[in-house]
Amino acid sequence: MTLLLTAPIAAPALAAGAYAAFGWRRGTAWLGAVAAVALLAAAIALAVHAVDAPRTGLGGLLRADALSAFMLIVIGAVAVPATLAGPGHLAAERTAARDARRYGVLTQGFVAAMALAVLAASLGVLWVAIEATTILTAFLVGHRRTRNATEAAWKYVVICSTGIALAFLGIVLLHFAARHAHVPSSGSLDWTQLTARAAQLDAGVTRIAVALLILGFGAKAGLAPLHAWLPDAHGQAPAPVSALMSGVLLSVAFYAVLRVKVIADAALGAGPARTLLLTAGLASLAVAAALLLAQRDYKRMLAYSSIEHMGLLAVGAAIGTRLAVLAVLLHILGHGLAKSVAFLASGHIGRISGGSRIDAVRGLAARAPLVAGGFGAAVLALLGFPPFGPFASELGIFRAGFAAGLGWAAGIALVLLLLVMGALAARTGRMLLGAPPDAPGAAKLPAALPVRLPRADAAALVLGLLGCAAIGIGLGPLRTLLDHAATVLGAH
Amino acid sequence: MNHVLYVRLLDLACGAFLLAGVLVLWRRDLAAIVRLFAAQGVALGCLVAVLGVDAGDPEVVGLAVGIGLLRAVALPWLLRRAMTAGGAGRETDPRVNVAASLMVAALLALLAYAVTRPVVALDPAPAVRAVPVALTVVLIGFFVLVTRRRALSQVVGFLLVDNGITAVAFLTTSGVPLIVELGVSLDVLLAVLVLQVLTARMRAAFGDTDLDDLRELRD
Numbered sequence: 001m002t003l004l005l006t007a008p009i010a011a012p013a014l015a016a017g018a019y020a021a022f023g024w025r026r027g028t029a030w031l032g033a034v035a036a037v038a039l040l041a042a043a044i045a046l047a048v049h050a051v052d053a054p055r056t057g058l059g060g061l062l063r064a065d066a067l068s069a070f071m072l073i074v075i076g077a078v079a080v081p082a083t084l085a086g087p088g089h090l091a092a093e094r095t096a097a098r099d100a101r102r103y104g105v106l107t108q109g110f111v112a113a114m115a116l117a118v119l120a121a122s123l124g125v126l127w128v129a130i131e132a133t134t135i136l137t138a139f140l141v142g143h144r145r146t147r148n149a150t151e152a153a154w155k156y157v158v159i160c161s162t163g164i165a166l167a168f169l170g171i172v173l174l175h176f177a178a179r180h181a182h183v184p185s186s187g188s189l190d191w192t193q194l195t196a197r198a199a200q201l202d203a204g205v206t207r208i209a210v211a212l213l214i215l216g217f218g219a220k221a222g223l224a225p226l227h228a229w230l231p232d233a234h235g236q237a238p239a240p241v242s243a244l245m246s247g248v249l250l251s252v253a254f255y256a257v258l259r260v261k262v263i264a265d266a267a268l269g270a271g272p273a274r275t276l277l278l279t280a281g282l283a284s285l286a287v288a289a290a291l292l293l294a295q296r297d298y299k300r301m302l303a304y305s306s307i308e309h310m311g312l313l314a315v316g317a318a319i320g321t322r323l324a325v326l327a328v329l330l331h332i333l334g335h336g337l338a339k340s341v342a343f344l345a346s347g348h349i350g351r352i353s354g355g356s357r358i359d360a361v362r363g364l365a366a367r368a369p370l371v372a373g374g375f376g377a378a379v380l381a382l383l384g385f386p387p388f389g390p391f392a393s394e395l396g397i398f399r400a401g402f403a404a405g406l407g408w409a410a411g412i413a414l415v416l417l418l419l420v421m422g423a424l425a426a427r428t429g430r431m432l433l434g435a436p437p438d439a440p441g442a443a444k445l446p447a448a449l450p451v452r453l454p455r456a457d458a459a460a461l462v463l464g465l466l467g468c469a470a471i472g473i474g475l476g477p478l479r480t481l482l483d484h485a486a487t488v489l490g491a492h
Numbered sequence: 493m494n495h496v497l498y499v500r501l502l503d504l505a506c507g508a509f510l511l512a513g514v515l516v517l518w519r520r521d522l523a524a525i526v527r528l529f530a531a532q533g534v535a536l537g538c539l540v541a542v543l544g545v546d547a548g549d550p551e552v553v554g555l556a557v558g559i560g561l562l563r564a565v566a567l568p569w570l571l572r573r574a575m576t577a578g579g580a581g582r583e584t585d586p587r588v589n590v591a592a593s594l595m596v597a598a599l600l601a602l603l604a605y606a607v608t609r610p611v612v613a614l615d616p617a618p619a620v621r622a623v624p625v626a627l628t629v630v631l632i633g634f635f636v637l638v639t640r641r642r643a644l645s646q647v648v649g650f651l652l653v654d655n656g657i658t659a660v661a662f663l664t665t666s667g668v669p670l671i672v673e674l675g676v677s678l679d680v681l682l683a684v685l686v687l688q689v690l691t692a693r694m695r696a697a698f699g700d701t702d703l704d705d706l707r708e709l710r711d
Contacts, residue, residue: 061671124672131679138686147697151709154643154690161683162637162650168676169630169657173611176664180614189669204610232709291711300711 002057004046005064005119008072011038012079012112019104023097024090032083032108033456039115040076043069047481054192056121063121063191066484070329071118071255073481077467078247078336079111081460082240085344088457089240092351102139107241110136114252122189123171126256127164130220133249134160140241141233152232159229160220167216167256173209174263177201191259198266207272210264214276217260220253222310224283231291234303235356239347242299243340246306251332254313258328261317262490270320277318278409284311285416292423298349299356301427302342305382308420309335309390315413316397321404325491327396329482330475334389334468338381341464345375348453349431358427362434370453372432374461379428381468383421389471498546499618505539506622508532509659513629513652516636517593520582522644526571529648532629533563536655540662543619552666555673559658562677567651567684574644574688577695587639600631611664619663626663630656643691647684654680 015035022028047069049055054065064072086107090100110133117129134157142153171189178188181200187193194201219226234242257277264273288308295301309331316328346356348371353360365372381388384395394417401410453461475482512532519525537560544552588596604627611623633652640646658676661667668676 122669122672124668125675128672128675128679131676131683135679135682135686138690142690142693145693145697148709150690150693150697154687154694155709157683157686157690158637158646158650162634162653165650165653165657169660171672172657172661172664172668175661175668176611177614179665185669189672202610202614205614208607208610231711235709295711 001049001055002062004042004049005055005057005062007042008039008046008076008115009112009119011035011042012108012115016105016108016112019101019108024100024104025097028104029087029090032086032104033080035108036076036079036083036111039111040073040080043072043076047073051481051484060186060190061121061125062119064119065488066481067255067258067329067488068118070481070485071252071332072115073478074251074333074336075111075114075118075248077333078244078340078464081337081344081464082243082247082340083107083111084456084460084463085240085243085347088454089238089347091454093238099143103143103238106136106140107244110140110241110244110249114248117252118255121191122187123174123191123194123259124189126259127168127171130217130253130256131161131164133252134164134220137233137237137241137245137249141237143238143241144236149236152229152236156229156233159226163219163226164216166212166219170209170212170216170260173205173212174201177205177209191262194263195266198263201267203268206264206267210260210268210273211276213260214257214264214273214280217253217256218280218314220250221257222250222253222284222307223280223314224287224307224311225280227284227287227307230307231300231303234306234343235297235299239343239350242302242346243343246303246343247336247340250306250310251313251336254310254317254332257314258317258489261320262488265320265490274318274320277314278406281311281314281318282409282412282416284308284314285413285420287311289416289419289423292420295423295427296358297356298358298361298427298431299343299346301358301424302339302346305420305424306335306339308417309339309382312394312397312413312417315401315409318409319397319401319404319406320491321400322486322491323396324400324404325486325489326482327393327400329485330471331390331393331397334381334393334471337464337468337471338378338388338390341374341461341468342378342382344457344460344464345371345378348457349375358431361431363432365432368453370458370461374465376428376432377465378468379424381465381472383424384417387472388468390468392472498542501542502539502618502622505535505542506625506659508535509539509655510625510628513632513656514594514597516648516652517597517632518590520586520590522575522582522642523572525645525648526568526575529571529651530564530568532652532655533565533568534560536560536563536659539659540667543662543666547666549666551670552662555667555670558677562681563651563655566681570684570688571644571647574647574691577692586641586645593635593639596635597628597632600635601628604628604631615664623660623663626656626659628656629659632656643687643694647687647691650687651680651684 012035050064056063113132120126222230540556604624636649
């Protein structure tokens with residue numbers, strides 16, 4: 001079992017080692033994609049084994065239950081298109097060999113750290129893995145070494161590291177409460193032990209700890225009030241890295257919030273965590289709506305849309321009924337796939353238009369149908385249109401909200417969501433269908449030259465969209481896994 | 493160790509730990525700030541060593557040595573390297589002046605005592621009674637982070653937060669499990685390394701590392 005449990009971490013870690021040893025060349029360029037496929041395969045195998053009973057390995061350091069297995073599948077499903085697009089991105093940007101090697105090492109290390117985060121059996125190891133993702137992605141955000149990229153990387157490291165330091169203070173206090181509830185030292189940060197002894201945890205200390213943990217991991221998940229780094233970092237990172245950061249890294253941090261909520265609910269009742277999550281969720285939705293209304297940069301537009309979706313996840317988690325939790329989990333996957341496709345397409349759009357200003361892009365559908373189609377379909381998915389996954393999951397969250405007597409919160413969320421939809425749809429529509437630019441300053445595109453995508457890049461867009469549509473139409477075997485994951489999260 | 497002596501040494505170490513944090517607010521000279529940070533690292537190492545000797549736990553004493561080396565030697569060394577590459581070493585015009593900063597520090601200490609009341613109530617041992625002091629350092633660190641303009645001062649603010657949290661961890665339960673402690677130390681070291689490289693890049697791109705120049709990305 002240890003082998004199967006370590007495989008999702010080992011595959012990308014080995015690929016990172018290979019990039020460090022051999023550099024980025026013809027023979028190793030596709031190694032990242034191979035590692036991502038291996039991760040996805042291991043995740044599915046783990047899901048089959050761990051669906052009804054958790055499995056532990058590596059001396060109790062790693063544990064996979066249905067929720068971890070599901071999160072691993074999300075990581076794999078987003079990592080496959082993102083790594084498929086990597087070689088094309090580096091080639092198109094004419095990246096120097098040294099930078100390409102570093103890109104390979106850091107992206108694979110980043111994926112490995114996310115896999116470790118969701119497989120960790122203890123809150124402490126989870127924290128270390130999430131902080132490691134910040135360090136590994138810092139230079140990816142600053143990859144282009146321009147003034148803006150450096151500024152974004154600085155803000156990213158400072159805000160995320162201090163935000164997550166708050167979470168560590170929460171862990172320390174929870175550890176203190178656990179030791180006083182006679183949880184043995186070896187398992188004092190272990191989920192299952194903490195949940196089992198939750199009733200004995202001191203309420204006063206646990207309340208402070210939970211607030212710090214939700215605020216701290218929320219910072220890394222892009223939830224208000226510590227969201228200011230997100231648009232800068234996701235806007236400046238190379239497109240495949242933005243896809244990974246927006247598509248899964250936010251959800252991995254949100255996974256930590258979900259785990260904390262289980263302990264908080266058992267120790268303090270549903271009230272405190274619900275209040276915190278509702279506040280953070282609605283505030284995030286409001287921030288996203290306000291800043292999307294006047295947005296002029298399409299990569300930042302996608303980043304604010306991520307804040308919106310994270311806010312929606314927080315509202316869903318706060319509702320906390322079985323339907324809401326199932327919808328939240330499905331939304332994590334649907335948003336991950338759609339957002340990664342949107343960011344990958346935005347990378348191509350950036351190369352066509354020479355920037356990330358919305359004004360510079362007009363009538364894209366005529367010039368680059370595949371890129372425009374991918375971007376448009378991904379944005380439609382993010383807006384919650386059928387047949388894509390987010391349609392079903394958003395519907396689920398709102399239905400659960402009205403059924404659980406939190407109609408006021410669901411109502412506010414719905415209004416904010418409509419504002420976001422309007423802003424996003426108007427801008428995307430102009431980019432894809434608007435009249436070709438003739439104003440001075442707008443990009444002069446050689447209309448005769450059709451934009452051809454490398455096969456792997458096209459496959460990445462299509463695969464992501466197909467996945468997102470498939471889960472919107474039917475869940476198949478995923479349904480059982482989601483059911484068990486919801487039970488792990490204490491939703492009955 | 494005799495109990496009275498233990499409590500006195502503990503109080504002494506905590507006092508030095510807090511004093512170094514408050515003095516960071518007082519000084520503007522970046523070299524002096526880094527020296528104060530190193531002194532705080534020594535105080536933290538001593539604090540952990542006192543706790544370890546009292547508990548008769550060789551693992552904690554070993555950790556004390558490691559923490560002392562990391563926070564009093566390695567991290568200040570990295571900060572000094574970032575500084576010598578920099579040149580002008582003064583915190584020019586922080587957003588809040590020194591007198592007001594010291595007043596705020598006093599208010600933050602009150603806040604820390606108010607917030608940690610449930611913690612002290614759960615276990616009124618001498619070490620746990622010192623938790624508000626450690627939390628005050630965390631809050632001072634946040635204050636430095638938001639009011640200072642130089643990149644290096646901000647890094648010191650981040651490290652003050654981290655020192656304070658480490659002190660809370662050892663004062664409450666003699667530290668979190670070893671593997672987590674090691675991971676945390678490694679993460680902090682790497683975060684500072686990353687920030688050091690970014691400082692150098694910012695200097696290349698902006699000429700200096702005054703963070704007020706970071707105004708390109710906004711909505």
